[in-house]
Amino acid sequence: xxxxxxxxxxxxxxxNVSSLSVTDCFSADYDVYKILQxxxxxxxxxxxxxxxxxxxxxxxxSTSDYDYxxxxxxxxxxxxxxxxxSSTFIMDGLSNDQxxxxxxxxxxxxxxxFSSTSxxxxxxxxxxxxxxxxxxARKDIGVLTTTAxxxxxxxxxxxxxxxxxxxxxxxxASN
Amino acid sequence: MPLGASRFGLLGGVADLGKLELIETQTYSSAVSVIDFTxxxxxxxxxxxxxxSQMSAATDNIHTMNIRLFENGVVETxxxxxxxxxxxxxxxxxxxNESRSTSANKIALQFGSGTATGENESxxxxxxxxxxxxxxxxxxxxxxxLTNDSYFMSAFGAAALPQASTVDGIRLATNSGNYNDFKVSxxxxxxx
Numbered sequence: 059x060x061x062x063x064x065x066x067x068x069x070x071x072x073x074n075v076s077s078l079s080v081t082d083c084f085s086a087d088y089d090v091y092k093i094l095q096x097x098x099x100x101x102x103x104x105x106x107x108x109x110x111x112x113x114x115x116x117x118x119x120s121t122s123d124y125d126y127x128x129x130x131x132x133x134x135x136x137x138x139x140x141x142x143x144s145s146t147f148i149m150d151g152l153s154n155d156q157x158x159x160x161x162x163x164x165x166x167x168x169x170x171x172f173s174s175t176s177x178x179x180x181x182x183x184x185x186x187x188x189x190x191x192x193x194x195a196r197k198d199i200g201v202l203t204t205t206a207x208x209x210x211x212x213x214x215x216x217x218x219x220x221x222x223x224x225x226x227x228x229x230x231a232s233n
Numbered sequence: 234m235p236l237g238a239s240r241f242g243l244l245g246g247v248a249d250l251g252k253l254e255l256i257e258t259q260t261y262s263s264a265v266s267v268i269d270f271t272x273x274x275x276x277x278x279x280x281x282x283x284x285x286s287q288m289s290a291a292t293d294n295i296h297t298m299n300i301r302l303f304e305n306g307v308v309e310t311x312x313x314x315x316x317x318x319x320x321x322x323x324x325x326x327x328x329x330n331e332s333r334s335t336s337a338n339k340i341a342l343q344f345g346s347g348t349a350t351g352e353n354e355s356x357x358x359x360x361x362x363x364x365x366x367x368x369x370x371x372x373x374x375x376x377x378x379l380t381n382d383s384y385f386m387s388a389f390g391a392a393a394l395p396q397a398s399t400v401d402g403i404r405l406a407t408n409s410g411n412y413n414d415f416k417v418s419x420x421x422x423x424x425x
Binding site for chain 1: 251252253279280315316317318319331333334335359360361362365367368369371372373375389390391392393395397422423424425
């Protein structure tokens with residue numbers, strides 16, 4: 059294990075996929091993880107990605123066990139609050155129409171994912187662009203309301219389009 | 234929000250300093266109105282991280298954290314930035330409200346600070362895709378500080394320079410006059 063402040067753990071890149079998973083990236087080594095999502099492009103239609111968690115059995119948690127809140131902040135219209143106490147995802151990811159010059163950028167933090175005695179909490183912030191409208195931001199919070207031990211993360215396209223995106227996972231040292 | 238502590242260690246005699254790699258720190262030494270980072274290693278890093286602290290100006294109610302980006306060595310000053318910001322302040326005239334624009338000539342992180350003790354601003358900022366000439370450049374930010382009336386204030390938001398171009402520099406500036414204190418550090422986040 060590297061002993062710097064921010065340790066690179068794992069990355070994944072997907073091209074023309076319906077979802078992208080980074081498995082076996084959370085462990086007892088860290089309590090806090092940083093995740094970067096970049097270069098998001100839907101390939102056949104506009105699409106949004108969302109984040110789900112992967113448990114220690116390798117299964118994606120897609121049930122309504124997440125609470126989530128997001129402030130949608132467009133540069134072109136009033137801000138909108140999105141929220142749910144029975145969500146099937148923990149946080150919003152990047153979204154886009156089919157403009158591959160956009161890409162976008164997002165940073166997320168997950169707290170205590172590997173713990174089997176604590177919920178997994180998340181916060182996130184992203185900047186993205188809709189070609190038809192303009193730049194928009196999101197400020198996200200989310201929690202998995204079970205004490206499942208989480209070992210990975212998945213970004214899935216919520217639309218019919220396959221996607222291209224890059225994910226990088228880092229652990230934050232605390233000593 | 235940024236967490237973690239620096240630590241050093243030796244692996245086979247080689248120090249691994251982690252993947253948050255310091256590019257440059259600039260601290261106040263004399264009255265200036267802009268803080269330019271012109272060697273940002275944009276071809277090395279796809280994601281940059283900046284911290285700002287002790288940001289204050291010579292006079293009251295001055296915005297100390299306005300961002301502009303350099304493209305091929307020229308700072309972009311036209312109304313081409315798109316911005317969205319949620320303000321959260323105890324100042325009764327500001328409160329909790331939205332700021333947004335599709336034609337801004339800068340990315341403003343927060344409203345004005347002051348000159349009295351404690352009346353300064355801090356922030357962290359992420360930059361994405363600066364060195365990718367085929368992609369737009371994106372920014373996310375969060376800030377905190379005291380106004381010139383010593384009201385607590387905070388803001389978070391994002392911005393884009395919706396031009397497929399290479400960004401090779403970052404400018405921080407006041408909206409008027411000079412700084413009288415600042416400390417700004419720029420990092421690259423290594424990808425392996």
